[in-house]
Amino acid sequence: MIDGTLPTTEDTLAMAEKILRAGPICDECLGRAFAKLGHGLANAERGETLRTALSARGVIGKPGSCWVCGGTFERIDKLAKRASAMSDAIEFGTYLFGVRPTPRLIQGEKLFFRRFPTDTYEPLKHAFNREMGKAFEAFAGHGTVDFERPHLSYVIDLSSDTITLKVRSVYAYGRYRKLVRGIPQTRWPCRKCKGVGCVACNFTGKQYPESVEELIAAPFLAAAGTHEAYLHGAGREDIDARMLGSGRPFVIEVASPHVRSLELVALRGQVNKTAQGKVEVSDLHFVSRDTVALVKETRAEKTYRARVSLAVPVEEEKLLAAVSSLIGRIDQRTPHRVSHRRADLVRVRRLIDAQATIISPQEVELTLRGEGGLYIKELVSGDEGRTTPSLSGVLGVPALVTELDVIDVSALAFPDMV
Secondary structure: OEOOOEOOOHHHHHHHHHHHHHOOOOHHHHHHOOOOOOOOOOHHHHHHHHHHHHHHOOOOOOOOOOOOOOOHHHHHHHHHHHHHHHOOOOOOOEEEEEEEOOHHHHHHHHHHHHHOOOOOOOOHHHHHHHHHHHHHHHHHOOOEEOOOOOOEEEEEEOOOOEEEEEEOOEEEEEEEEEOOOOOOOOOOEOOOOOOOOOOOOOOOOEOOOOOHHHHHHHHHHHHHOOOEEEEEEOOOOOOOEEEEEEEEEEEEEEEOOOOOOOOHHHHHHHHHHHOOOOEEEEEEEEEOOHHHHHHHHOOOEEEEEEEEEEOOOOOHHHHHHHHHHOOEEEEEEOOHHHOOOOOOOEEEEEEEEEEEEEEEOOEEEEEEEEOOOOOHHHHHHOOOOOEEOOHHHHHOOOEEEEEEEEEEEEOOOOHHHO
16 A cells, blocks of 8 residues: 555556556556546546655656647646636536547557556546546636536537537426417518518518517526527417417526526516516426426317307207217318428327307307317318318318417426326
């Protein structure tokens, strides 16, 4: 045992001597060959201890730049200082470093391990990332490494001497109600200029002046000190439909936030104030990125209220019977109105319940509950035979939805349904 901290054997010292005699090597790389020996020691301390012990036996290492890492570990403090400066204005608690070695480093590392194989060896990448983290914490004054979901993810490219930083998004779950018609769920690029900006869109790049996404995101962007946020909804209502009832589940993703400790109660109040009469949100709470997939992929049951116009008067008894007959399996070929952006398929959905309130011989209000993905407008109109059965088809009378509201979106998988 050397200095009471590094247990060694003659075999260990013999291997360390071979490494020293092979060429100039830094204490970090020498120590990496024996990284699993001893506790509470840095590799550089292991290397220094072994070098001292061998020096006492007359074995002196060759001077010069380390033939294994080429002085890479000597660059850590400067790189960590740069990385810390990049995070100066960013609130974070955890971080992770990754490194892209130069081709020369990769080859040197392979040669090193091939010539001096040990069962106590630590790869250069592991050692470099750990030492970067320790130096980074010293410069930043705080931070804890997180291998799963770090707030800050750094990648250091040693070939180009560049550092890239990715700031993990913040995610909040809630429900929104869209109180007016004519607003899309997400930002919609101008059809003519594809978002670049032209006369048709008044150089906004947008087909519609505002969206649910933008109305909700605005206070979040200001509070987080960033310029990107995305709304991930549990499905979407048509532009001309309202979203009422308890609202549609969604996750707002705030990308590259400078501030993470967002006050969700205050933000809810700001959204509801600035978007008053258009959009309101409720039940905001922080979630993980996994909730985005859960919200988007869960096939929720949805309840609609539809005002329907009939081309000719229909007797009440016949109309009520026709509505009831729709309950069950519905075959829907991709509707004409979305065929430009969705695959031409026949989708099988189920209408779970249907109720009708007669307003006049040519107008009825329907309350329909169905599986996610059921096209309600086409369930009524038939879409030229692409949806079967349909109200129009059963009645033998053209029928059109004149007003549509979503009044419930529910699934046990949603965070607020547990």
